[in-house]
Amino acid sequence: MRVPNEIIKIANDIRGMRIRGAGRIARTAANALKLASELYEGTSVNEYVNYMRKVSDILLNTRPTAVSLPNAINFIMSRLLRNIDKIGDINEAKAIVRNAADEFIKRSKKALELIGEIGARRIRDGDIILTHCNSSAALSIIIRAHEMGKDIRVFATETRPRFQGLITVKVLAEKGIRVSLVPDSAIRLIMKKIDKVIVGADAIAANGAVVNKIGTSQIALIAHEARVRVFVAAETYKFSPATVIGELITIEERSPDEVIPKEKLSKYVRIKVRNPAFDVTPPEYVDAIITEQGIIPPQAAILILKEEYGWIIKDYLFKLSSEDEEEVTTK
Amino acid sequence: MRVPNEIIKIANDIRGMRIRGAGRIARTAANALKLASELYEGTSVNEYVNYMRKVSDILLNTRPTAVSLPNAINFIMSRLLRNIDKIGDINEAKAIVRNAADEFIKRSKKALELIGEIGARRIRDGDIILTHCNSSAALSIIIRAHEMGKDIRVFATETRPRFQGLITVKVLAEKGIRVSLVPDSAIRLIMKKIDKVIVGADAIAANGAVVNKIGTSQIALIAHEARVRVFVAAETYKFSPATVIGELITIEERSPDEVIPKEKLSKYVRIKVRNPAFDVTPPEYVDAIITEQGIIPPQAAILILKEEYGWIIKDYLFKLSSEDEEEVTTK
Amino acid sequence: MRVPNEIIKIANDIRGMRIRGAGRIARTAANALKLASELYEGTSVNEYVNYMRKVSDILLNTRPTAVSLPNAINFIMSRLLRNIDKIGDINEAKAIVRNAADEFIKRSKKALELIGEIGARRIRDGDIILTHCNSSAALSIIIRAHEMGKDIRVFATETRPRFQGLITVKVLAEKGIRVSLVPDSAIRLIMKKIDKVIVGADAIAANGAVVNKIGTSQIALIAHEARVRVFVAAETYKFSPATVIGELITIEERSPDEVIPKEKLSKYVRIKVRNPAFDVTPPEYVDAIITEQGIIPPQAAILILKEEYGWIIKDYLFKLSSEDEEEVTTK
Amino acid sequence: MRVPNEIIKIANDIRGMRIRGAGRIARTAANALKLASELYEGTSVNEYVNYMRKVSDILLNTRPTAVSLPNAINFIMSRLLRNIDKIGDINEAKAIVRNAADEFIKRSKKALELIGEIGARRIRDGDIILTHCNSSAALSIIIRAHEMGKDIRVFATETRPRFQGLITVKVLAEKGIRVSLVPDSAIRLIMKKIDKVIVGADAIAANGAVVNKIGTSQIALIAHEARVRVFVAAETYKFSPATVIGELITIEERSPDEVIPKEKLSKYVRIKVRNPAFDVTPPEYVDAIITEQGIIPPQAAILILKEEYGWIIKDYLFKLSSEDEEEVTTK
């Protein structure tokens, strides 16, 4: 059976950033798998599995940096594949996918709440917080702290080129939180006033490095210079098991017209415009990662990875190891 | 005699940033003094001096951070005041002002050329340079190096909120220099490729601290982290003698609507917008200041200050000292 | 049944610092639970459990920073509560508490010895060691190294305001160890001579931060500046499971008259006296934590926490998670 | 039965560095145990075990710093000792040793390949790599990256005093990799060009410190200064469980005539020649350790140690603890 148009459309929406944010992308992918499963009209379990794999591949190819995407799909598909031998008929198979998708989404939302609860405990009354871009997990902490009655103030960066900081300040102001907007170039000037930096993450690597919105790594460096603590809020499905076996996280380079509007680009001939979407913050500039499993230092990311994705990592290592052997024999 | 409208208009143009850049402001002020002098219609030298002082005060109050402005005015007015006893008639007085203004402007242009010559020698064939904002002195170096036939590449920051970086890339591209534009948030990502950072300055303080366009200090920090050398190009009239006696350089805070366009500001109620125009780069992040007197480490700024403005500094110290005594007697 | 006076007295002794030191506080609390259990005169297991809970609460409220206290009480009470369904009569219940208290105390002493053994192996013949305050675990290492025949020299800080350093130098000198006393202000002056810093801990947080006697964090910074390695000696019952879910460790502020004697305080009107009892050393300044489970880098504290207190952490996360849901429903 | 001459010879070859490299030493030791086992002519299992212990002791005493050596021997001997009760006759015992030795050697080779696979993924097209000495694991990565078609360039240090760098450049050049040789003193000069440092390890300590060829720690420091990432390639049998209980890794001091040739030493009377073979790189200068289990931050070495050598560590702790008790009773 062909992949339905509904799924193609969802994939395009992720690719075109109409659906954004590591968490939303992951939940959308889970829903897409569920939907694709429901739309499946055949009765052969084998064929169904192949069809679901095709759907998975289409979703996986939408955004290179998003680790949450393969983690969501793995969560669901592994439950299907691991139980393949015990599955009686197509309905059972579909039930597995439906339940797994629901479970993933539920856990994802729960994770956001728990991160809010845990992170908010770290905030003191009177704290001045700096945040960057528009991270659900980081905002969850800030808003929860405010709900707990803590008197906080927030500085948010503009976050060029897409100005996600404007969304952040609006959301926080509507909650009644005092908030200031600063250009990305003014961070060092205001850092001396800041008590804590709280940002989100798109991916966490095996050595604790944090991939997040471009600009995060310089904020972390500037905070480090001023002895200001940096917290990264990240659900465990943002931890990348593939980095354990050496895979690099690709830094997406987006279109120049996000930086210079299309209509003006013609005036800037022979000028190259760089527009990387993310950067990598080394673990030494991160004080702690706040996950739904608790607070960990970035260097303990590998512990989370082993606990949550141990079987994937083993699988990867097994494949690497076999590929190797084949290569040896074919030489 | 009242201060002529022409002068008022020039003052307003400086205040409103229609005339921008430390160098241009200084030369404009020199020209304004010259013009005011020519427009003076009286014959009393005493009255003329008072009139010129009024003109000076109006010009001095336009921009708080610009050190070049009082230095230009001091250059001219001190020549008038020091010779006050020897002046025969009003024409002689006017001649002093005219000549001093011409001399200041000539020196200022010469300084820019010399900085270009000196700085360009520091650039190696193949260098990749990062610059920020739109500094005449920094561009003078880059363009001169290109003219010398050195194969260079330049990264320029956008420089939010006013996007002066767009002017920079245009100017350099027109000269045939390969140039890339990057958002202010992407500096740490690209820093590993950079060989040298070259920026301008609005003011140099007694301890070698550099006041320049907001964002400069974080660029310098990021360069320092990656062992990339930072050069500041600055004419000696940007060195601030007042900082020797402890005066702080005021960091101008500009209008929020430079950050969020006026028409949209209404959507951002209860949100404070910060828009500082400059920041301060500590001397430990600056490898050298390139002046028309030669290259110096930032810590030798005091040497330049003593050589160029020794008499002003003595004057300041004398006044501080006298004020003090008066206070003692009036207590 | 009411909480017996003996227990109230013990609680007061801990609060008033007549019983001091994380280890002694923990063992005293264990003994207090045992004593309270023995003093219980009723026969109802349910009532007994409630009574023991009251006793626990009274003990828990004595010192805010001491993590060893709740860990000791948890050790004992969890054994009681987890077996509640299987308990036949009050004697069985009391036996559980008695055995658990004895077990805790035995382990605590064993831990001190093992830390001495393990840490002493890290000391080289000829080492000059700096210690701060009066930590049993740190002294255990130093004394054991001396017993092993290693030729060592020790510098001890005065440790204002309570001069615990004077106890330290006495104890070490009596063991025949060469020892020097230095004011807290002279640490940087002598640091170049020091080979290793060895201090204790009152609490270890989830990210490896070390809470210890005020002054520890600046010693660690000064050591770091001079490439001198810093070791923290800490039993695993000083690791704080509550920090995994974001709880902050409260830094106790003690009475001003520890700084300025009461009789003189009247001379210092309008002067605020700060007397924080602890500070927080960030993990980047700690080379290793020496526990009875072995030597770990501070970033691996979370590993110890998961191994030793995994069930408490899960419990905490479960509660956080449920609270959350309730909140959602009550909104 | 006496230890056969063949084994004595192998031990001497390791001691005299005719057999070099942590991996080769480990595999040679495994083979030596296997050989010794085969040469055993008796029939008593008990006597056999004692004999094998003697063989082990002889091998263990050859090189003080090599952690791979006791790990290899432990791997084999523990399999023998743990099954001692179930062993029927001498042939069964020999089979256990033979199989364990074969297993160790197979795993060791596999580990090298996997490290190559994993590490090569971290290398980008165009990377310029610096390596030091002549590490199989580091070269495995570099060569694999080259085989993957990545365009790389390598700088190798001379590695005084034994010039192992000359072997490295030869091996790499033969594979068709562009390679440059630099004196150990020129590292900081070239570091600005380097993208990644990749070195091997002789031992990894419990806190993530890396013991490797003398000079490694200054390369890591110089890389850190220039924001260049440092990767250590190390099989897990190089992780030292003894360091968990505080054992120091002895830094071997080798003969002066490696530095000044014997024939010239007479000209340098009253001159001390220092020739330490290894140094210790602190974990803060290492970005990741690449093992056959995946990539970890150095601070997670303890995790590998617990997983791979948990039972040895427990054994050590038990012994420490018992020794202690005896001491207490004999006092």
Add this chain to the structure above:
Amino acid sequence: MRVPNEIIKIANDIRGMRIRGAGRIARTAANALKLASELYEGTSVNEYVNYMRKVSDILLNTRPTAVSLPNAINFIMSRLLRNIDKIGDINEAKAIVRNAADEFIKRSKKALELIGEIGARRIRDGDIILTHCNSSAALSIIIRAHEMGKDIRVFATETRPRFQGLITVKVLAEKGIRVSLVPDSAIRLIMKKIDKVIVGADAIAANGAVVNKIGTSQIALIAHEARVRVFVAAETYKFSPATVIGELITIEERSPDEVIPKEKLSKYVRIKVRNPAFDVTPPEYVDAIITEQGIIPPQAAILILKEEYGWIIKDYLFKLSSEDEEEVTTK
């Protein structure tokens, strides 16, 4: 003529710290020379000069670290010696000494006022300042800023072992300044709140290093870690010309009974007590030195030294150079 008892007594008062503080010591020495001169009863100018030299030597030997002392004496004696040939009679000689002494004292007081004026300009409304020990120059700045109407808050350290911080808090509180006292061990804990550190100096070396009360260098380090600026207030007579030719500034080690009261010392047998009075703060931790000549970076101390003591330095170099030659000839 013998040195009068009055002079001997003054020398003893300086030695015994009954007269303390670099400024007061210098002014006392100036007064002592004046007094000695007046007490001189002879008529021979030659004999008078020898007598004055003896007096100078006695004063110079009282405190090893105090640079202000030789600078004061040099100020006066050089005026006498340089004019020796032109002096008519003993009265003229005495007048030179009297005038020079008065001049030195006047300048010294003026310097203190000017430093207050200059430094106070650097303080912003709302600043929280940390000071150490009890420095007239530092307090001059703080009090002047308060008099200017700036709303400031001050933290002062206890400054063990002599608790000079208690004098500081009293003086400031009496002026109506809000002030808090902290133990020397709590500096890192409070540093995040501090805006500026302001301390005095006992001596400034040729490379800008600052010799001041023990504890200063660790405060400067802690400030540096937190991006808090450090200002040193120092009259130019505290700059040491002898350090230009390599003389080391001796760090005075004072009596143990300042640390442990005499009556208790007997309880601390076999314990060495260290009591260094000063430490050395490297120039990289000092942002600026505030002198009566203006604000300079520490690296420009050599500029002040050349301006103020150029002739002494030349003299020193000449002597070094001649000694050398003599040595050559006598060999």
Add this chain to the structure above:
Amino acid sequence: MRVPNEIIKIANDIRGMRIRGAGRIARTAANALKLASELYEGTSVNEYVNYMRKVSDILLNTRPTAVSLPNAINFIMSRLLRNIDKIGDINEAKAIVRNAADEFIKRSKKALELIGEIGARRIRDGDIILTHCNSSAALSIIIRAHEMGKDIRVFATETRPRFQGLITVKVLAEKGIRVSLVPDSAIRLIMKKIDKVIVGADAIAANGAVVNKIGTSQIALIAHEARVRVFVAAETYKFSPATVIGELITIEERSPDEVIPKEKLSKYVRIKVRNPAFDVTPPEYVDAIITEQGIIPPQAAILILKEEYGWIIKDYLFKLSSEDEEEVTTK
């Protein structure tokens, strides 16, 4: 007249490093000018001047990095050229050159002695010193300190590729100084024992950067990491006036066969050998420069340059400035 063969030979000896060391090169050049002057056989002063200029050019082209060479030649030639108008006949001209050459050599030797005297005062009894390569100025300090009776110990690096460290240890051992030789790779291992690093310089740049034997900059970095002070011993004729106007100091790259002996090079095909002779130590890693004018911080190099070479710098600036104008007119 043609340049005599004697001069050509001297130039070749400098180029071929048969004459080495910045000081010896400078004095040899001075002697060469004197010799050339004496060999001149004509009578025309004009022709003589041209001849001397040719000689100067030949000498100047021998070694690119040696700043002492042009400084020596400038010293002599400027005396000739400045007096050109007053010169009566050829004998007078020759006398000027002869006297200037003698004067330069005398000053150079005197400078070495003074640096020894000044630097030796900075060394304390018991100091352990690290030196690199074979610097006359650094050794002058060490030997003088030993002669003063100070008990010192010296570590010297091998200094690959030319092993100048072997000369250093011999010279020092012959003086009776305890000395140890270490490979360049072992510096970080031994740095914790070192009290002071003392090295020479080939050139000092306007911003205080030190050009010296390859390896110096990493020694300075390693010292900085361990809070060990770094002193550079340099005569003022090593300060480079050309760097004030931006001239870069060329780092000489020497022949590969200094690294791999010629006879073996054939075995290393396709291997590039790098052999840079010098590196650049940034001023932040240098605590002080010890010159014959006294001790200065590296940032004050510009002060020495202005005092010693002010007229050359003015000359350079004038030429830069004129070139510029010409360019403007020819455009």
